[in-house]
Amino acid sequence: MIRAIFRKELLQLRRDPRLIVLIVVMPLVLLLLFGVALKLEPQNVKMAYVDADQSFFSNMIKTGLWTDGYFELYEVDSREAVIEEIRAGRAKAGLYIDASFSAELTENRQPHIQLYVDGTMPSLTTAMKYQSGAATDDDVTADMYFLDADADNVVIAPEPFIMDTEILFNPDEKETWFFLPGVIGVLIMQISLILTGISVVREREKRTLEQLLVTPVSKSAFVIGKLLPYVIIALLDFYFILGVGWAVFDIPQPSSHALLFMLALIFVAAMIALGLLISLVSSTQQQAMFLAIFIIVPSILLSGFIFPIEAIPGMVRPISYAIPFTYFVEIIRGLLVKNTLFADLLVPFTALAGFAGLFVLVSILKFRRTL
Amino acid sequence: MIDADHLSKFFGSHKAVDEVSLHVDSGQIFGLLGPNAAGKTTTIRMLCGIIECDEGQVRINGKPLNRSQADFGYVAQYFGQYEELTVLENLDFYARMYGVTDKARLTDLLERYELMPYRDRFAGNLSGGYKRRLALACALAHDPVVLFLDEPTAGIDPVTRKLLWDDFYRLSTEGKTLFVTTHYMEEAQRCHRLAFLSAGRVVAEGTPDSIRRAMGDARVYAAAVAYEPELHERLLAMPGMMLVNQFGDELRMVVETSVSQQALQDVLGGQSSLTEVEPNLEDVFIALTQQRQAA
Incomplete structure (x- = not known):
């Protein structure tokens, strides 16, 4: 009897070629993708700098940071601008070199330079702190010792200058501040994709779609009527999860509740619409589930939620930017941890809204008024 | 009332329906007769616009399909109402899909199909006969002029079958046009007109008597x-x-x-x-x- 059931199950599986493709191709694609993409070593981390000194020596420091391809430096106007760049998410690190740097250096007065690192992502913060050691390497400092040939022997400091490191946003490097906002997104993504992922397939499998299609329902009425209830449920769920997060783990309050609501609304709409799209292209509930997982797993790994986007190689990075969740992670960290201004979140907000619009549009186009 | 001209449907290279033309007058009960796999369900689905025809065109009540949805009702071969909803909720849903919010109409339909005692029961828990009645009530919620029924009495006991046919006649005298597919002979006998479908083609058409002579x-x-x-x-x-x-x-x-x-x-x-x-x-x-x- 076991044999008979065993055989029957295998036969049924074999008769669903799309499912087989999903079982074989999905792991292959994901394995290759993650094999290439998942690196713990960030590269080309953007660093905003102000070099008020503009000397040979300050250039040495910048070159030291740049050399290993770890940091990518660009110049801004002021110390405030450095911090603003990090808040806006355009830079993950910053460097400030005072105008008096070389003057103090030549007098062996051990000048300070200021390094800023973004604390939102503790793993990246740790890596940045470690890598910034390149600024104080022997290669850099070798020519920074100034001994007056005529002077008496003096004791000079072992380090010609001192680099102060300040961690901005999440200075305690709390893991929960970094993870939980993203976790909320993961949960909402799962709930949304799976709730709506089966919504149309189920009507197809239970044959209720046939009776629905003879009614005068328009494509947009069908799609929007299907979306709205799930959008509301997922929104309530978003605030429920967030509420628990606030109560149990001390996730910080957002800089703007209105923006947080906007984020929740747009993200939920995008995910629900994507779920509906999955449902429209699947012919069985199993296929829909597989497609949902196929979207969720890379979303978690490539969005900057766990691994910094900076650690994803350039050739795979377009995929990161094609994942709606990437923008959610950026915005929610901006709102909860970094107090980023709306103007600086405009790009990710627009991207997320674009995805939502695109998924709704494709769903409407994809919905056939025929079986 | 129903005008279908040269309908054809291919499934791959197989021509499931081959140049079928049917014309049904108002108030008639028209039977589409044929063995399994003759193309009856494909034909009725094309007439309702649930599947697209590859060739030919359909007009119902003088209008093309995309503008005639409110003019007809359709009962699929398999139960297609929502099992998790109650009888009344199902009926209300289909009525609203056509913009009908008249509660009295729904009550009439529930009474007409003896569904009143079951109105708060989940549709999934109804017996086969009552499921069929519910499907019929849902298809009539918007008071259409044409009713398509795909094997309405398949798997139904003779008593219920007779009740359903009595109702079909009543609907027909009320001026509705009924299009029924069947492979039951005694049902074909009850239709005003018949078309006989075999391997996708109409091989005989006319009144039951004229078809008998068509041998x-x-x-x-x-x-x-x-x-x-x-x-x-x-x-x-x-x-x-x-x-x-x-x-x-x-x-x-x-x-x-x-x-x-x-x-x-x-x-x-x-x-x-x-x-x-x-x-x-x-x-x-x-x-x-x-x-x-x-x-």
């Missing part, structure tokens, strides 16, 4: 003989034999006119008398199907 060059004989496999073998081996069919102790044979009564009597032997009888629809049904297959 053309065939005669039907009956004899009081109990079932006997060897006898069947011998009869089927006769040239010109179209059909041998046993009904209890009655044996019916459909033969070409070239076969004489005497020749049949010889094969049967002397113990039973052979009489020529009027063809019934079943004879026509099977004979037409076999002719198609032979051709």
Whole structure:
């Protein structure tokens, strides 16, 4: 009897070629993708700098940071601008070199330079702190010792200058501040994709779609009527999860509740619409589930939620930017941890809204008024 | 009321429906008759616009399909209402899909189909007969002029079947046009007009009587003989034999006119008398199907 059931199950599986493709191709694609993409070593981390000194020596420091391809430096106007760049998410690190740097250096007065690192992502913060050691390497400092040939022997400091490191946003490097906002997104993504992922397939499998299609329902009425209830449920769920997060783990309050609501609304709409799209292209509930997982797993790994986007190689990075969740992670960290201004979140907000619009549009186009 | 011109549908390279043209007048009960896989469901689905026809066009109540949805109702072959919703919730849903919010109409329908006592029951828990009634009520919620029914009585007990047919007649006298697919002969008999579909083509069309006569060059004989496999073998081996069919102790044979009564009597032997009888629809049904297959 076991044999008979065993055989029957295998036969049924074999008769669903799309499912087989999903079982074989999905792991292959994901394995290759993650094999290439998942690196713990960030590269080309953007660093905003102000070099008020503009000397040979300050250039040495910048070159030291740049050399290993770890940091990518660009110049801004002021110390405030450095911090603003990090808040806006355009830079993950910053460097400030005072105008008096070389003057103090030549007098062996051990000048300070200021390094800023973004604390939102503790793993990246740790890596940045470690890598910034390149600024104080022997290669850099070798020519920074100034001994007056005529002077008496003096004791000079072992380090010609001192680099102060300040961690901005999440200075305690709390893991929960970094993870939980993203976790909320993961949960909402799962709930949304799976709730709506089966919504149309189920009507197809239970044959209720046939009776629905003879009614005068328009494509947009069908799609929007299907979306709205799930959008509301997922929104309530978003605030429920967030509420628990606030109560149990001390996730910080957002800089703007209105923006947080906007984020929740747009993200939920995008995910629900994507779920509906999955449902429209699947012919069985199993296929829909597989497609949902196929979207969720890379979303978690490539969005900057766990691994910094900076650690994803350039050739795979377009995929990161094609994942709606990437923008959610950026915005929610901006709102909860970094107090980023709306103007600086405009790009990710627009991207997320674009995805939502695109998924709704494709769903409407994809919905056939025929079986 | 229903005008279909040269409908064709391909599934891959197989032509499931082949140039089917049907015209149904207002107030008629029109039966689409045919064996399984003849293309009945495909045809009715094309008429309702649930599947697209590859060729041809459909007009219902004088309007093209995309503007006639409110003019017709459709009951699919399989139960297609929501099992998790109650009877009343289902009916209310379909009514609202057509913009109907008249509570009195829904109550009338519930009463008409004896669903009142079950109105708060989940549709999934209804028996087969009541599911069919609910489906019918849902299809009538917006008071359409045309009703498409795909095998409305398949798997239904004779009592319920009779009740449903009584209702179909009532709907027809109320001015509604009914389009029914079936492979039950006695149901075909009840229709005002019939089209006989075989392998995707209309092979006969007309009133039940005219279709019976459409057998053309065939005669039907009956004899009081109990079932006997060897006898069947011998009869089927006769040239010109179209059909041998046993009904209890009655044996019916459909033969070409070239076969004489005497020749049949010889094969049967002397113990039973052979009489020529009027063809019934079943004879026509099977004979037409076999002719198609032979051709």
